[in-house]
Amino acid sequence: MSTPAGPRRVTLFVTCIVDQLYPDIGKATVHILERLGVAIHVPRGLTCCGQMAFNAGFRDESYAVAGRTIELLRGQGDVVLPSGSCAAMIRHLYAELFAHSPYAGPAAELAARTYELTEYLVDVLGVTDLGAHYRGRITYHDACHGLRFLGVGRQARALLARVGEAEMRPLPNGGTCCGFGGLFAIKQYAISEAMLERKMHDVQAAGADLVVTGDASCMTQIAGGLSRRGSSIRARHIAEVLANMVDARPA
Amino acid sequence: MSTHTLHFFDRVDTALHDATLRTALDRATTRFVGNRAGAIGALSDADRLRDQARALRAQALSRLDELLERLAARVEARGGHVCWASDGEEAKRYIADLARSRGVRSIVKSKSMASEEIHLNEALERAGVEVVETDLGEYIIQIAGETPSHIIAPAIHKTREQVGALFEKHLGMPPTTEVPPMIRAARQALRQRFLRADMGISGVNFGVADEGAVVIVENEGNARLTTSVPRIHVAIMGIERIVERLEDLAVMLQVLARSATGQKLSVYTSIISGPARPGEADGPEEFHLVLLDNGRSQILGGQYAEALMCIRCGACLNACPVYQSIGGHAYGGVYSGPIGAVLTPLLQPDLPDHHLLPHASSLCGACQEVCPVRIAIPDLLLRLRADAVKAGKFHPIEKTAIQGYATMMNNPAIYRAGGTFARLGARLLRRKGRIRRLPPPLHLWTRGRDFPALPAQTFSEWWEERERQRQSG
Numbered sequence: 001m002s003t004p005a006g007p008r009r010v011t012l013f014v015t016c017i018v019d020q021l022y023p024d025i026g027k028a029t030v031h032i033l034e035r036l037g038v039a040i041h042v043p044r045g046l047t048c049c050g051q052m053a054f055n056a057g058f059r060d061e062s063y064a065v066a067g068r069t070i071e072l073l074r075g076q077g078d079v080v081l082p083s084g085s086c087a088a089m090i091r092h093l094y095a096e097l098f099a100h101s102p103y104a105g106p107a108a109e110l111a112a113r114t115y116e117l118t119e120y121l122v123d124v125l126g127v128t129d130l131g132a133h134y135r136g137r138i139t140y141h142d143a144c145h146g147l148r149f150l151g152v153g154r155q156a157r158a159l160l161a162r163v164g165e166a167e168m169r170p171l172p173n174g175g176t177c178c179g180f181g182g183l184f185a186i187k188q189y190a191i192s193e194a195m196l197e198r199k200m201h202d203v204q205a206a207g208a209d210l211v212v213t214g215d216a217s218c219m220t221q222i223a224g225g226l227s228r229r230g231s232s233i234r235a236r237h238i239a240e241v242l243a244n245m246v247d248a249r250p251a
Numbered sequence: 252m253s254t255h256t257l258h259f260f261d262r263v264d265t266a267l268h269d270a271t272l273r274t275a276l277d278r279a280t281t282r283f284v285g286n287r288a289g290a291i292g293a294l295s296d297a298d299r300l301r302d303q304a305r306a307l308r309a310q311a312l313s314r315l316d317e318l319l320e321r322l323a324a325r326v327e328a329r330g331g332h333v334c335w336a337s338d339g340e341e342a343k344r345y346i347a348d349l350a351r352s353r354g355v356r357s358i359v360k361s362k363s364m365a366s367e368e369i370h371l372n373e374a375l376e377r378a379g380v381e382v383v384e385t386d387l388g389e390y391i392i393q394i395a396g397e398t399p400s401h402i403i404a405p406a407i408h409k410t411r412e413q414v415g416a417l418f419e420k421h422l423g424m425p426p427t428t429e430v431p432p433m434i435r436a437a438r439q440a441l442r443q444r445f446l447r448a449d450m451g452i453s454g455v456n457f458g459v460a461d462e463g464a465v466v467i468v469e470n471e472g473n474a475r476l477t478t479s480v481p482r483i484h485v486a487i488m489g490i491e492r493i494v495e496r497l498e499d500l501a502v503m504l505q506v507l508a509r510s511a512t513g514q515k516l517s518v519y520t521s522i523i524s525g526p527a528r529p530g531e532a533d534g535p536e537e538f539h540l541v542l543l544d545n546g547r548s549q550i551l552g553g554q555y556a557e558a559l560m561c562i563r564c565g566a567c568l569n570a571c572p573v574y575q576s577i578g579g580h581a582y583g584g585v586y587s588g589p590i591g592a593v594l595t596p597l598l599q600p601d602l603p604d605h606h607l608l609p610h611a612s613s614l615c616g617a618c619q620e621v622c623p624v625r626i627a628i629p630d631l632l633l634r635l636r637a638d639a640v641k642a643g644k645f646h647p648i649e650k651t652a653i654q655g656y657a658t659m660m661n662n663p664a665i666y667r668a669g670g671t672f673a674r675l676g677a678r679l680l681r682r683k684g685r686i687r688r689l690p691p692p693l694h695l696w697t698r699g700r701d702f703p704a705l706p707a708q709t710f711s712e713w714w715e716e717r718e719r720q721r722q723s724g
Binding site for chain 1: 260263264267572573575576577610611612613614615616617619620630633635636637638639640645649650653654656657659660661663666670673685687692693695696698699700701702703705706708709710711712713714715
């Protein structure tokens with residue numbers, strides 16, 4: 001863990017989905033870290049971790065994208081991502097992708113200084129109270145890759161527990177996949193929809209007005225399901241809640 | 252209805268539209284998942300035990316030939332016979348020849364996934380022998396003319412209401428939805444078969460090399476009858492299902508029952524070593540052990556070797572949200588669920604759409620989380636996907652999409668231009684802050700889900716603008 005004395009500096013890798021679809025999640029991450037005195041660097045031209053091609057089985061294409069990402073993150077200190085899935089790609093799957101390749105060493109070196117956002121906040125910076133407020137009922141969905149490949153979940157709960165005025169509601173089967181799964185959501189759309197249907201049922205049962213999760217991809221699935229069903233429940237990324245960018249609706 | 256002739260996507264579709272299947276799966280998997288969590292949670296050292304179980308499996312596989320030789324030698328020393336079957340045909344021929352030469356007319360079987368794998372029943376029936384499954388679940392699906400849809404609960408896809416109707420029709424019992432009378436009726440029907448059978452065929456949970464013994468765990472007592480009442484006992488064992496010592500078996504049994512059904516131990520654990528010895532009142536006159544390779548030795552030593560650690564507990568099926576949604580038959584192979592999506596392409600490469608099975612996973616990792624020997628199933632699925640791509644098995648649109656994706660991600664200028672273009676397009680499609688319909692192939696997303704309206708500015712644009720302002724300010 002590289003945590004030199006003096007002002008902290010991290011490299012922020014917002015991921016392609018946040019960059020293109022949810023800039024607010026990136027902005028929220030910037031606000032949270034800067035308020036904690038962390039200087040942020042965003043490498044120019046950083047795009048994607050390569051997971052989409054990797055999960056589809058197209059390893060050559062993934063190798064090219066991920067190899068470029070390794071180059072751009074070389075010597076850039078701690079890397080923070082507001083995504084358990086993309087962080088897990090770097091920490092867990094790069095070893096497989098780059099095994100027996102010239103990038104094996106750099107990939108391992110990068111993995112050792114890569115963090116998912118809530119993990120970085122709680123485990124590295126040691127903070128849980130970010131002064132956020134939300135007047136309403138929150139339930140938390142454990143995004144699979146963060147939960148199972150990084151062991152993240154405890155940190156998000158600790159952070160959300162300190163959100164002022166918010167009431168936390170347990171999500172039944174909170175660790176069950178929402179059915180996103182990348183291209184799975186398209187290629188196996190019917191199964192994906194069936195899994196989403198169960199998640200919608202559990203979200204409804206939680207009795208919250210806000211579903212919070214740590215991955216923009218799962219959020220897209222859950223929000224897309226809620227919106228299609230005309231639900232008033234919203235889905236947001238944890239960074240948006242912690243940065244006070246989600247307001248309770250007037251009753 | 253048999254759905255095996257349909258394409259994978261059609262089988263999935265059939266399953267997803269089957270409300271009764273949904274009820275059956277919900278009931279059973281919820282119970283299994285809860286029971287397993289309770290039983291594993293009750294252990295103070297579950298993690299250590301699972302690590303130990305994994306290490307034992309790895310050790311056994313690393314010395315598989317040696318352990319199998321020892322097992323075979325000790326079985327023979329106790330008066331048993333051993334058949335080394337390199338594939339299903341050899342195994343079937345051995346058993347059919349044995350039945351013929353010993354004048355066998357009636358066979359009882361206890362649960363064996365290996366026998367399902369080689370379609371043993373059909374072969375024996377073709378040879379003119381009557382075969383009756385005696386595990387209740389297997390008995391149900393045999394009557395129904397179906398195949399197992401779960402490794403340990405073959406009739407998991409059936410509700411008790413359906414079983415009641417089946418028993419009413421086939422066993423002439425009065426209509427009921429109560430389970431106990433159904434069990435009584437099945438027991439009564441099966442008891443006659445046990446007494447009449449000339450041969451009993453069982454599976455094997457573990458072979459114990461040092462003891463020259465096979466171990467069978469079960470809850471109904473049918474396996475004990477199958478292996479002791481008829482004059483011939485044939486045990487079919489996948490060659491990977493071996494441990495060296497009884498001490499190792501103790502570890503495996505602790506994780507097996509807990510993972511499978513949530514029991515501390517199955518009701519019956521039979522350790523069988525050979526035929527009845529002179530003077531023994533019980534036990535068969537002959538004991539035959541069929542060691543089934545059927546593709547396993549090809550997997551050994553390769554990038555999928557870890558799959559051979561599987562002890563067939565079924566925990567990954569119960570935990571899998573895909574399995575919970577579609578059940579076992581949709582997978583098309585003998586083994587279903589996450590481990591089936593790994594094993595089927597490896598063990599049943601003739602199945603036409605086997606390469607699609609590894610894609611029937613959201614890679615959520617619930618399987619690996621519950622696996623008693625911690626098989627990295629998602630990693631294996633990802634390797635199978637990569638192998639399928641290498642073999643040219645992918646949809647042309649997918650290849651175009653992935654290549655387009657890689658080109659964009661590798662060229663920031665194209666990435667930005669592509670993003671701008673997408674945002675322009677999305678603006679035309681947005682209604683009330685969301686997109687309800689996207690063009691093909693993304694219409695498969697908006698079939699059941701809305702898509703967010705795209706923002707006016709990307710994060711990178713915002714960041715660069717902010718940096719410029721900071722520098723100039």
